[in-house]
Amino acid sequence: MKLLLTSAGISNKSIHNALVELLGKPVSEANALFIPTAIYGIAGGSQIISKVICGTIGDPFCQLSWKSIGVLELTALPSVKTELWMPMLQETDVLLVGGGDCQYLCYWMQKSGLAALLPPLLHKMVYVGLSAGSMVMTRYGTTYGNHTLTSETNKSLNFVNFAIHPHLDHEWFPQNSLANIEQLAASLPVTSYAIDDQTAIKVNGNLVEVVSEGHWKQFSS
Known part of the structure; x- marks a missing residue:
């Protein structure tokens, strides 16, 4: 399993290098698929999607000189024949x-x-998450509640046995102070990583590594 779980995208050279290491080749030789689905769950999300794709908001993500890039919208897939999108994914x-x-x-x-x-698929494909896209692979997820799902609906997929708390001490997220995250981490039964936007968690098989040019802290369960 190859995961690069970021707070804000490919925000510095260290995270970029970690991506290349997981790929085993330059970004310019890699085909990418972007999944925007999570953004619909926040206010104004549909307007943000185009900015992420065009690279006019946040750190580089879609705009990394990929060999090719496509968009895979998960909400459409249940109504589309699998043979139409499975080859693209593979x-x-x-x-x-x-x-x-x-x-x-x-x-x-x-x-x-x-x-x-x-x-x-993750034996040959690299999964790169941004914020919620990272958290969903862990043991902890959040919600803004702007949907019709019940409160019992799963918030994460538990692919890895730890939690990530992104945007540490970010001015847009005052609730993400180190003190608040430490209190939250203490309530979870797994190891937690508080990471700022210059930090990512790299997972390669059973090896978990923090890649950072910023600030982060690990909390044991």
Whole structure:
């Protein structure tokens, strides 16, 4: 399993290098698919998607000189024949999963069938998450509640046995102070990583590594 779980995208050279190491080749030789689904769960999400794709908001993600890049919208997949999108997924080197609402994303990853397909695919494909796109692969997720899903709906997929708390001490997220995250981490039964936007968690098989040019802290369970 190859994961690069970021707070804000490919925000510095260290995280970029980690991506290249997981790929085993330059970004310019890799085919990417972008999953924007999670962003629909936040206010104004549909307007943010185009900015992420065009690279006019946040750190580089879609705009990394990929060999090719496509968009895979999970909410459409249940109504589309599998043979129309499965080949595209199988030929992808990198799955870019954007931020937004963890619970909404988790639901559609399961509803679309993608969650069940990921385990074998991640032996050859690299999964790159951004914020909620990272958290959904862990043991902890959040929601903004701007959807009709019940509170019991899963918020994460538990692919890895730890939690991530992104955007540490970010001015846009005052609730993400180190003190608040430490209190939250103490309530979870797994190791937690508080990471700022210059930090990512790299997972390669059983090896978990923090890649950072910023600030982060690990909390044991």
